[in-house]
Amino acid sequence: xxxxxxxxxxxxxxxxxxxxxxxxxxxxxxxxxxxxxxxxxxxxxxxxxxxxxxxxxxxxxxxxxxxxxxxxxxxxxxxxxxxxxxxxxxxxxxxxxxxxxxxxxxxxxxxxxxxxxxxxxxxxxxxxxxxxxxxxxxxxxxxxxxxxxxxxxxxxxxxxxxxxxxxxxxxxxxxxxxxxxxxxxxxxxxxxxxxxxxxxxxxxxxxxxxxxxxxxxxxxxxxxxxxxxxxxxxxxxxxxxxxxxxxxxxxxxxxxxxxxxxxxxxxxxxxxxxxxxxxxxxxxxxxxxxxxxxxxxxxxxxxxxxxxxxxxxxxxx
Amino acid sequence: xxxxxxxxxxxxxxxxxxxxxxxxxxxxxxxxxxxxxxxxxxxxxxxxxxxxxxxxxxxxxxxxxxxxxxxxxxxxxxxxxxxxxxxxxxxxxxxxxxxxxxxxxxxxxxxxxxxxxxxxxxxxxxxxxxxxxxxxxxxxxxxxxxxxxxxxxxxxxxxxxxxxxxxxxxxxxxxxxxxxxxxxxxxxxxxxxxxxxxxxxxxxxxxxxxxxxxxxxxxxxxxxxxxxxxxxxxxxxxxxxxxxxxxxxxxxxxxxxxxxxxxxxxxxxxxxxxxxxxxxxxxxxxxxxxxxxxxxxxxxxxxxxxxxxxxxxxx
Numbered sequence: 001x002x003x004x005x006x007x008x009x010x011x012x013x014x015x016x017x018x019x020x021x022x023x024x025x026x027x028x029x030x031x032x033x034x035x036x037x038x039x040x041x042x043x044x045x046x047x048x049x050x051x052x053x054x055x056x057x058x059x060x061x062x063x064x065x066x067x068x069x070x071x072x073x074x075x076x077x078x079x080x081x082x083x084x085x086x087x088x089x090x091x092x093x094x095x096x097x098x099x100x101x102x103x104x105x106x107x108x109x110x111x112x113x114x115x116x117x118x119x120x121x122x123x124x125x126x127x128x129x130x131x132x133x134x135x136x137x138x139x140x141x142x143x144x145x146x147x148x149x150x151x152x153x154x155x156x157x158x159x160x161x162x163x164x165x166x167x168x169x170x171x172x173x174x175x176x177x178x179x180x181x182x183x184x185x186x187x188x189x190x191x192x193x194x195x196x197x198x199x200x201x202x203x204x205x206x207x208x209x210x211x212x213x214x215x216x217x218x219x220x221x222x223x224x225x226x227x228x229x230x231x232x233x234x235x236x237x238x239x240x241x242x243x244x245x246x247x248x249x250x251x252x253x254x255x256x257x258x259x260x261x262x263x264x265x266x267x268x269x270x271x272x273x274x275x276x277x278x279x280x281x282x283x284x285x286x287x288x289x290x291x292x293x294x295x296x297x298x299x300x301x302x303x304x305x306x307x308x309x310x311x312x313x314x315x316x317x
Numbered sequence: 318x319x320x321x322x323x324x325x326x327x328x329x330x331x332x333x334x335x336x337x338x339x340x341x342x343x344x345x346x347x348x349x350x351x352x353x354x355x356x357x358x359x360x361x362x363x364x365x366x367x368x369x370x371x372x373x374x375x376x377x378x379x380x381x382x383x384x385x386x387x388x389x390x391x392x393x394x395x396x397x398x399x400x401x402x403x404x405x406x407x408x409x410x411x412x413x414x415x416x417x418x419x420x421x422x423x424x425x426x427x428x429x430x431x432x433x434x435x436x437x438x439x440x441x442x443x444x445x446x447x448x449x450x451x452x453x454x455x456x457x458x459x460x461x462x463x464x465x466x467x468x469x470x471x472x473x474x475x476x477x478x479x480x481x482x483x484x485x486x487x488x489x490x491x492x493x494x495x496x497x498x499x500x501x502x503x504x505x506x507x508x509x510x511x512x513x514x515x516x517x518x519x520x521x522x523x524x525x526x527x528x529x530x531x532x533x534x535x536x537x538x539x540x541x542x543x544x545x546x547x548x549x550x551x552x553x554x555x556x557x558x559x560x561x562x563x564x565x566x567x568x569x570x571x572x573x574x575x576x577x578x579x580x581x582x583x584x585x586x587x588x589x590x591x592x593x594x595x596x597x598x599x600x601x602x603x604x605x606x607x608x609x610x611x612x613x614x615x616x617x618x619x620x621x622x623x624x625x626x627x628x629x630x631x632x
Binding site for chain 1: 391394400403404407408423
């Protein structure tokens with residue numbers, strides 16, 4: 001059965017309304033301020049460490065993201081906290097309309113359900129992008145100020161790629177939170193399940209992955225065991241994000257297995273390559289291209305599932 | 318004039334095989350106020366949602382202003398205003414801001430928008446509260462804001478689901494006045510309710526729902542005749558001997574029932590008030606009361622469901 005009219009009619013209106021709502025939402029503002037404040041503290045620590053140890057690093061600026069200064073490195077911090085903002089932006093998107101009894105009234109206006117859901121996603125993504133861009137600019141600005149040298153073009157480009165990937169990573173969690181806001185009528189249930197899944201995927205799944213590997217992998221083939229573990233770990237978006245960030249932020253990394261091997265004391269040598277020599281940005285991006293695609297694809301898949309469930313749902317309260 | 322703006326033919330809705338609306342058919346003419354009445358869970362809201370294209374039609378056909386709500390929902394929703402049961406608004410926004418959001422969804426131009434918002438708020442008496450946050454609004458004010466939204470939309474059809482439920486008598490009267498006023502603006506009104514006595518006063522025609530079926534359809538007097546039977550019910554209160562016997566001798570009286578000391582209920586096929594009065598006075602009695610009892614929709618409704626109770630339990 002074909003329906004008439006554009007599915008996108010009203011998306012812009014919904015998006016703008018959502019952005020306005022998020023800006024006036026205490027929860028969202030608190031979350032964003034919290035993340036930005038934590039990030040600034042972390043970067044301060046990183047600056048201290050960089051000043052102490054590295055004098056002749058050609059990619060000094062990128063170390064702002066990866067050095068910890070005793071705390072968590074910024075990249076790790078982002079992998080933990082970005083989902084939190086995304087969940088905060090999305091967990092009551094649809095159930096909230098239901099509970100305020102506004103859903104049937106809004107859907108009786110000449111728009112499709114697609115437009116409502118997509119508008120809500122875009123609104124959330126916009127807030128996410130704005131806060132992450134602000135964070136990014138703060139880090140760059142703070143780095144300029146503290147280190148006293150400007151970043152080179154390569155560093156800026158790499159940092160920019162990381163910014164974009166971070167937004168895509170947030171998109172996955174936003175789509176997940178939206179899905180749960182459709183499935184659960186209660187915002188509390190949606191929030192708890194989203195947060196539970198976030199805890200599980202970010203903190204517990206890596207442990208599970210290694211346990212499962214021990215259980216199923218053969219003990220003789222060390223490389224095979226490690227690969228299995230990595231494959232399992234990649235089911236978590238956090239693992240994908242960490243791999244992308246590790247490769248893009250460090251030009252000397254030439255494979256996603258490298259850090260994993262380094263962890264068990266092995267060094268991977270490719271024929272004809274100079275160890276630790278930096279590779280161009282494009283090469284780095286190509287290495288993690290599958291991970292980037294996987295992040296975007298899972299966003300789309302989660303959104304589509306949410307859309308299908310929403311489409312079949314009864315609007316009556 | 319058979320200018321039907323709303324038509325349902327054999328409209329059916331099944332959830333997992335259970336029929337909630339069982340093949341109902343009705344038509345609403347332009348400018349009419351049509352009431353969908355029935356107990357909760359009889360299928361009124363489901364019917365409304367199908368007409369709006371908000372719920373899938375399992376079987377049968379619906380036409381709204383000539384459009385098929387299942388295939389052309391945007392066309393239908395552009396022309397039809399809907400006030401859901403216990404309508405909700407964004408509490409953090411003001412009345413005008415809430416309407417502004419809807420106006421944007423409708424794609425109204427800025428200038429047109431503000432003008433329509435102001436006039437529709439004034440129409441429902443919410444002008445002084447335009448910039449007040451909806452969180453502070455009472456139930457009645459929210460319902461009125463919902464009607465303002467329909468007015469702003471310039472809807473040709475207003476579909477109101479339980480517009481008066483949960484309102485105090487004063488607010489109900491005000492709301493019914495606005496609904497009557499919609500009719501004067503050439504808006505066709507379809508309203509559902511389980512509160513009958515108030516609704517009766519505004520509806521031109523009503524459809525009585527019973528477990529997903531349309532039990533009765535017609536004007537209130539028609540339904541009265543159909544359910545309670547034709548004729549007059551007369552209550553007589555008089556002092557004097559043998560009141561009931563004397564009444565029974567009046568031509569046209571079918572039944573006399575004693576309902577208290579000196580009180581009888583008479584069922585007759587025409588107005589026998591003059592004869593009844595003459596009979597009392599002629600026998601030297603004192604006539605205390607003589608009233609025609611016109612059963613309201615409530616009585617029609619209860620009588621209908623009492624007589625069909627057996628079927629209900631069998632169903």
